[in-house]
Amino acid sequence: MALPAHGISRDQVLAQLDDFKVADVKWRDGHAFTLAYSAGEEVLAVAEAAYAKYSTENALNTDAFPSLRRIQSDVVDIVAGWLEAGPEGAGFMTSGGTESLLMAVKAARERGRKEKGITQPNVVLPTSAHAAFEKGCYYFGLESRRVAVGADWKADVAAMEAAIDDNTVLVVGSAPQYPQGVIDPIAEIAAIAAARDINCHVDGCMGGVTLTYLERLGHEIPAWNFSVPGVTSISVDLHKYGYTAKGASVIVHRNKRLRGYQTYVTDNWLGGMYGSSGVLGTKGGGAMAAAWAVLHFLGDDGYLRLTSAARQACEELTAAVRGMPELAIRAEPEATLLAIGAADPERFDVFALADALWRRGWYVDRQGPPASLHCTVNAVHAGRIPAFVADLRASIDEVSSAGAAGAQGAYGTVD
Numbered sequence: 001m002a003l004p005a006h007g008i009s010r011d012q013v014l015a016q017l018d019d020f021k022v023a024d025v026k027w028r029d030g031h032a033f034t035l036a037y038s039a040g041e042e043v044l045a046v047a048e049a050a051y052a053k054y055s056t057e058n059a060l061n062t063d064a065f066p067s068l069r070r071i072q073s074d075v076v077d078i079v080a081g082w083l084e085a086g087p088e089g090a091g092f093m094t095s096g097g098t099e100s101l102l103m104a105v106k107a108a109r110e111r112g113r114k115e116k117g118i119t120q121p122n123v124v125l126p127t128s129a130h131a132a133f134e135k136g137c138y139y140f141g142l143e144s145r146r147v148a149v150g151a152d153w154k155a156d157v158a159a160m161e162a163a164i165d166d167n168t169v170l171v172v173g174s175a176p177q178y179p180q181g182v183i184d185p186i187a188e189i190a191a192i193a194a195a196r197d198i199n200c201h202v203d204g205c206m207g208g209v210t211l212t213y214l215e216r217l218g219h220e221i222p223a224w225n226f227s228v229p230g231v232t233s234i235s236v237d238l239h240k241y242g243y244t245a246k247g248a249s250v251i252v253h254r255n256k257r258l259r260g261y262q263t264y265v266t267d268n269w270l271g272g273m274y275g276s277s278g279v280l281g282t283k284g285g286g287a288m289a290a291a292w293a294v295l296h297f298l299g300d301d302g303y304l305r306l307t308s309a310a311r312q313a314c315e316e317l318t319a320a321v322r323g324m325p326e327l328a329i330r331a332e333p334e335a336t337l338l339a340i341g342a343a344d345p346e347r348f349d350v351f352a353l354a355d356a357l358w359r360r361g362w363y364v365d366r367q368g369p370p371a372s373l374h375c376t377v378n379a380v381h382a383g384r385i386p387a388f389v390a391d392l393r394a395s396i397d398e399v400s401s402a403g404a405a406g407a408q409g410a411y412g413t414v415d
């Protein structure tokens, strides 16, 4: 489409954008089990208003925008508190989980190079660890050493240990891992890192908020944060279970020295000293302000309430799926993620089920191996599980009688 020769009106522009959305998943109504999260219209409105106030402000240089220095510092402090980082903890806001993980990889590479002279670094990580680690290894020139998970889908720590060598700069665990929603044995993974004095990143992008509050709600959660010796950094996405606008994640390092390996500074050009905390140069203030606003609007009791609601919805869905003979849950959800397979994959295609659900307006993730559906259950689903389960049942019946096969789909796309 070409740029219009003459501008059109504000109303026309905004109406067009609304029209574009007609075929999009209705996430505000709880029809998305991935990609978008909602704690309700009131919270969304707070995030949007705060975003609008800061959409053009730039955290690239907080000398000009001290408000954004303050906002970032408050948000990082709150997350560091959740993670039990203690007074030494130091972090940055990033644009999302991917940037947080890229920075964990980059910091580990830098530390290995500076402290040990490692020039051919590798990362040892379970097959369940997020694709963004793979991207980080590819971008920054590290070898990714994937280690098969155990039968319980959790990291196999003995096998990880065997994969480590003198060039390993980073080991990874997830709390929980995305594909099956289980928590890796973080204490054991961190211990092998501590014994070698290398980095251990815990990917709490999905679970950082949820596990913090599930524990407060009395759930038995294995230690996963900075209370575990040997953990050097943790990522938490606020644009997921923080229920704020897209573009907000936090990476916290155990101390400022370790955080120092994340940042980048140069004066090797004609434009003066250029320092940056992450991948971005210009760093939009909108997502940062929205995160600050939603954290303060919800407060501690708000996150307790939302975590409880999300967990309850997840348990309700898990129980319903367990009662469907065509389906099998991959693992007992340890947070709020549920992976669903076919009881008999020869006779039932879960991707065809995903197609049938999408025809009814529900969007679930498709993943594998093994072929599975994935539901990220959040507060928006409270009270909506019965409607989903009814459509799930109808979709299963439709697929069973048609013997349909579906398309594999993707977690992310390149178009």
Ligand SMILES: *Cc1c(COP(=O)(O)O)cnc(C)c1O
Binding pocket: 096, 097, 098, 099, 101, 130, 132, 174, 176, 177, 178, 203, 204, 205, 206, 237, 249
């Ligand atoms: C979502 C997610 C990421 C990546 O985060 P983005 O915000 O999509 O870049 C990384 N790790 C886990 C466990 C995630 O769930």
